[in-house]
Amino acid sequence: MIRGVKTRRHPENTREKTYMSQADTKQDTKQLILDAAERLFARNGFHNTSLRSITSKAGVNLAAVNYHFGSKGALLDKVFERRLLPLNKIRQDKLEDVRNSAKKQGRRPGVEDVLRAFIEPTLCFRNSGQGAEDFIVLVGRTIHEPDNTVLKIFLSHVDPLFNLIFEILQEALPDIPKDHLFWRLQFTFGALGHTMCKVDRLQFLSEGLTPGPDTNSLTQMLVQFVTAGMETT
């Protein structure tokens, strides 16, 4: 947990959950709040979303957020955690697959493989369940979040993964100076984050083109783009 969460009657903090058959109901409320918060944070931003709009969308009482999560910031933390735990597992597994199968074959990891291992699960996560599209937009935006409190909550969930892909990229491209590689990875994160934000808002340019590509071809386009940028000499 990042920020000191004010907890007095927070159920998570009572010694033991004595009555567990109430779990269903409580999980329901928590899920409803998480779902509503995810969507509203993604659409309006953290600071521009009120707890009242969240709870009214979720159909629960205003005090439920502070009761179940402790604070608005802790709620954001849980919104990230719920999706990022499984997503990061997938990305980490794929990245280490690329690394290991290269090592087994006595060669360097392929740049395109590394980038795809990171990008594909991220973009495909959109199609992985209700509300997942909102979450992807939320993440894409949080990368550029001005508020440091919000940014730190997010980074605490993705920092290890960012370090991992940076390591493997160094193995894939040992001849490119480390600081160059660092910035090329930043360019990649920028392109990916932007894609995550804009993928379902076709009205970016004033002309009404861009019928909105499917996830697979978008992934392919992005991987191709950043691979070329990463490998150029």
Added chain:
Amino acid sequence: MIRGVKTRRHPENTREKTYMSQADTKQDTKQLILDAAERLFARNGFHNTSLRSITSKAGVNLAAVNYHFGSKGALLDKVFERRLLPLNKIRQDKLEDVRNSAKKQGRRPGVEDVLRAFIEPTLCFRNSGQGAEDFIVLVGRTIHEPDNTVLKIFLSHVDPLFNLIFEILQEALPDIPKDHLFWRLQFTFGALGHTMCKVDRLQFLSEGLTPGPDTNSLTQMLVQFVTAGMETT
């Protein structure tokens, strides 16, 4: 002006500025507000910046913002306008230089030239005067701004330029499908916007490397990266 700005005693709306020698003083106050707002919007975001923090940083009265600008949103509009008018002029001129000198020589515009004509003035704008660094961060963040009101204010200033570079890119790469080119340009905007945000916050990854490159080498790295991505087949 984008949003309906509530104006009752707004000086800009009086028929004529009869007494012009007060312009100095008034401009002072407006400049002070613009400077403070630019910095605070960049650091904390639009919604997380209060008019009270702006006016207290500027050393002026709280009511000055509504008096001189009409509303908080109109202030943001002017913050963009002040910097974007000259910056867009430079970028447009450079882009049309590339286009025209190619046409004169009877060849297609060079992809790297096009991208550099857009990226170089943007990143170099950081070094162009006091507060310009803040503005660059502000723009980089606004690209991903959740709030539609804020986003529209920004887009109204950059839309023509985005269309121009898209046109010239199509001339430079006529064999690449239009929708592919569109997304590659989006990837480029994403990478550029991310760079604008992160250029002076070295603490992105947990390791403390990245001594912060100078603007020129960063420009070179980014242009090289996106050129390769744009040209790949």
Added chain:
DNA sequence: GTTTGATTTAAACACATGTTTGAATACCTG
């Protein structure tokens, strides 16, 4: 049925927000 603890509820709290007001002040014109 009574007790016990978890959860929900309506109300309030304390404070921050953008905006507006009317009087005071500053400044130029005649």
Added chain:
DNA sequence: CAGGTATTCAAACATGTGTTTAAATCAAAC
């Protein structure tokens, strides 16, 4: 100086914010 306008100022306004409280409700345990 007088007259008039532009600007500043302190105060208030109306509303929205995250959080807290104490009572009410609920479900299982004994």
